[in-house]
Amino acid sequence: MSDLFKSAFEYFSGPTNGQSDNSFVGQVVEISNVQLRIKKVIAEGGFAVVFVAQDIKAGKDYALKRLLAADEEAKKNIIKEINILKKVSGHPNIIQYLSASFIEKT
Numbered sequence: 001m002s003d004l005f006k007s008a009f010e011y012f013s014g015p016t017n018g019q020s021d022n023s024f025v026g027q028v029v030e031i032s033n034v035q036l037r038i039k040k041v042i043a044e045g046g047f048a049v050v051f052v053a054q055d056i057k058a059g060k061d062y063a064l065k066r067l068l069a070a071d072e073e074a075k076k077n078i079i080k081e082i083n084i085l086k087k088v089s090g091h092p093n094i095i096q097y098l099s100a101s102f103i104e105k106t
Contacts, residue, residue: 024051024066032099036064047074063095 024038036053042063043050053064069075082100089097 022049022051024049028056029053029064031064031101034099036062038064062098 022041025040026038028035028037030036035056037056039052039054039061041049042052047069048065048067051064051066053062054060055062067078067081069078082097085097088094
């Protein structure tokens with residue numbers, strides 16, 4: 001098995017490799033009137049973290065992406081990404097877009 005495939009496979013099914021210490025794992029967040037419990041980290045980069053989050057009522061799992069904007073340019077890029085996801089949602093080979101939420105830190 002290639003290292004890349006093995007690494008991706010472990011994100012989805014294997015050990016958390018220390019990712020369970022992320023402070024958001026275990027928390028409940030509400031997005032568009034849906035309460036989601038954050039189960040684990042599946043990907044992490046310089047400006048984003050992707051979690052598996054489960055709808056508390058329905059039990060359905062979702063990918064929840066948390067993007068961080070350090071400045072106005074980064075904020076504009078996040079908004080562009082959200083708008084692109086909205087436009088391509090529904091394509092059979094692209095993850096379905098459900099909602100976005102914005103929190104501004106002061």
